[in-house]
Amino acid sequence: MSILVVGSVAFDTIETPHGSAPEVLGGSAAYFAVAASYFAPVKLVAVIGEDFPQEERDFLGSRDIDLTGLTVAKGKTFRWTGRYHEDMNIRDTLDLQLNVFADFAPVLPESYRDAPFVFLANVDPGLQGGVLDQLTCPPRMVACDTISHWITGARAELIALLKRVDLFVINDEEARLLSGERNVVRAARSLLDMGPRSVLIKRGEYGVLSFSPNAIFAVPAYPLEEVFDPTGAGDSFAGGFLGYLAQVNDLSEASVRKAIVYGSVVASFVVEDFSLRRLRSLTRDDIERRYRQFVSLTEF
Numbered sequence: 207m208s209i210l211v212v213g214s215v216a217f218d219t220i221e222t223p224h225g226s227a228p229e230v231l232g233g234s235a236a237y238f239a240v241a242a243s244y245f246a247p248v249k250l251v252a253v254i255g256e257d258f259p260q261e262e263r264d265f266l267g268s269r270d271i272d273l274t275g276l277t278v279a280k281g282k283t284f285r286w287t288g289r290y291h292e293d294m295n296i297r298d299t300l301d302l303q304l305n306v307f308a309d310f311a312p313v314l315p316e317s318y319r320d321a322p323f324v325f326l327a328n329v330d331p332g333l334q335g336g337v338l339d340q341l342t343c344p345p346r347m348v349a350c351d352t353i354s355h356w357i358t359g360a361r362a363e364l365i366a367l368l369k370r371v372d373l374f375v376i377n378d379e380e381a382r383l384l385s386g387e388r389n390v391v392r393a394a395r396s397l398l399d400m401g402p403r404s405v406l407i408k409r410g411e412y413g414v415l416s417f418s419p420n421a422i423f424a425v426p427a428y429p430l431e432e433v434f435d436p437t438g439a440g441d442s443f444a445g446g447f448l449g450y451l452a453q454v455n456d457l458s459e460a461s462v463r464k465a466i467v468y469g470s471v472v473a474s475f476v477v478e479d480f481s482l483r484r485l486r487s488l489t490r491d492d493i494e495r496r497y498r499q500f501v502s503l504t505e506f
């Protein structure tokens with residue numbers, strides 16, 4: 207089963223306590239698409255500028271990613287600069303240049319409109335809703351992400367969107383901001399009341415909590431000695447998660463739990479190097495090996 211993703215493809219400049227990486231491939235849709243492509247075919251919708259190098263396009267194309275919906279617009283590609291603190295759960299955005307992303311109005315190619323799995327990465331909630339309007343078949347699963355910028359700036363649109371999605375993926379600070387609840391369990395309950403059938407709360411190095419009306423499931427992050435660059439961990443988690451569900455085409459509680467572990471495994475590889483570098487050499491066998499380690503880590 208294929209997965210449609212709509213979001214950003216960017217050049218990131220990243221500083222972490224381990225070093226820095228200027229102008230490297232990033233963007234929520236890029237991380238998601240490459241992560242998901244280990245499991246299922248991906249259809250990407252994003253915009254890039256005329257400065258986007260052919261070799262990065264070739265890299266995305268070398269994965270099972272359909273680039274029909276990757277538009278080249280006149281101007282420069284979106285750029286984001288972030289600096290991580292010693293505690294890498296905390297980061298500051300130092301610079302954001304929207305460039306061609308400022309006029310991003312996603313139009314789905316005809317061949318994308320019946321995608322059974324849909325991921326609305328972090329963009330304006332109005333645009334996320336517009337993507338759903340273009341689908342011709344009801345998808346099996348729609349998931350969405352957001353950031354604090356939209357929680358404070360487009361709250362009503364975001365809450366309207368949440369009524370139309372099955373799964374809301376959000377980090378703990380954003381969950382608190384949107385719900386007004388300090389406690390993460392109460393925050394998740396309040397987000398469920400806004401409409402999604404389940405809520406996945408990303409907690410950085412503390413892992414993921416999944417909430418549905420009848421179940422809570424907790425998974426730790428894979429314990430790594432060194433985290434190099436947490437950028438894109440959330441989007442790669444979502445890619446591994448939805449990728450696995452699209453591969454097995456089964457939304458049972460057992461498959462959703464496995465998908466959470468696959469998402470956590472892919473994210474654990476991504477943070478081992480800057481940008482998407484680790485995904486350039488990662489194989490499905492590597493993922494399976496760490497999946498088994500993850501299972502024995504949490505078995506008792």
Ligand code: AMP
Nearest residue numbers: 214216232233234286437438439440441
């Ligand atoms: P994450 O670490 O999962 O939050 O994702 C980081 C990625 O999101 C980076 O590669 C950025 O290029 C991208 N990004 C940062 N800010 C924005 C924004 N306002 N809109 C879309 N993408 C963004």
